[in-house]
Amino acid sequence: MKVKIGELARMTGCQVVTIRYYEKEGLLKAPERTEGNYRLYGDDAIARLQFILHCRQHGMNLSEIRDLLTFSDNPTVSCDWINTLIKKHIMDVDRQINDLLHLKEHLKSLYHKCDGGKKSECGILKSLNNFENCTYCQKMKRKKSLQQ
Template identity: 50%
Template sequence: MLRIGELAKKADCLVQTIRFYESEGLLHEPARSEGNFRLYEDVHLQRLLFIRRCRAKDMTLEEIRQLLNFRDHPELDCAEVNTLVDSHIVQVRVKMKELRELERELLNLRRTCDSARTVRECGILNSLAETA
């Protein structure tokens, strides 16, 4: 049995993160000690690590909730898991396209101030101040 601080250390996250996942229903509520301390088992650690790996892949809480539901019901067909991940891949591609566009905009903005000037003459600040 682990207390919340020990679980946080093993999962390399903050105690507040654990409490948040509990409040979201992603992490099952642990048993309590006589002193009312949360007592976590290995199953909590494994679930928390799973959640953290999903978050590292930029999955939303709802996507994680769905994946955890599948994990909790191993007899289900995994086709829906594939569909969920395919949908996430599309979202990642959209985000990558948006980030490439942002990079182009920033590079263009940077080109507006390619020499030493005063702040008053700064092409970047003046461009950002312009109304569209």
């Protein structure tokens, strides 16, 4: 089956501009063209784009996807490195979950600081204006500086 870029976009839920970008970046091979210069994508290109999109849904960046595609096209070494890649993503997700749990607790504490009074008496606004004493903010600031 051969489809034009608009049909490919509809089939996959990927924007046309993103498909063109993936071509430019070499993730998708240059498609054949019609006499009118329309791009035509075959089954291999469709499967490759679906693979790319699936990887993106799993949080992989374009460099990682490029490595996976290169390996998939020519598997000449062990695939152990893929386990390492996935383990790194699992650790990233664990960090994100931890950060979100801390954020949730902080938001809960903010929620209980407002009694519905006037603006000048709102505990939430006072807390949000006092970021120097925000333990959550300080923890996130330290965490970011350690990652750099």
